Amino acid sequence: MKVTVDRNICCGYGVCVETIDEVFAFDGEEKLTITSDIKLEWQQKVRFACQQCPSQALTLED
Template identity: 30%
Template sequence: MKVRVDEDKCCGFAACLSTAPELFDIDDDQIAVVLVDGEVPERLHGCARDAAQACPTDAIVVEE
């Protein structure tokens, strides 16, 4: 599984950070960034899906 942020959709609500702080942070421009480069560890797959569902702008993209 891979996770990415659609920067054009992200508005900095930080729902992803609240839901999955192991996977996301917010940069200086208030845009979410993924902290894991490449494949998401299996133990965090549920967190990635939860973050995608929590995002009010659908900016979190999970690629299974």
């Protein structure tokens, strides 16, 4: 599983970070960062976060 973010449309509300902060986080400049090592047990929450993103800024690849 791989997730990418379109930072041009990410509004930074942090729904994804609230859903699973092991994967999504903000860096020092409040830009969203995503871990490249998504563990199997996190995948369900990651899918949910992608569906819930209010900007549809997250793209999921299996």
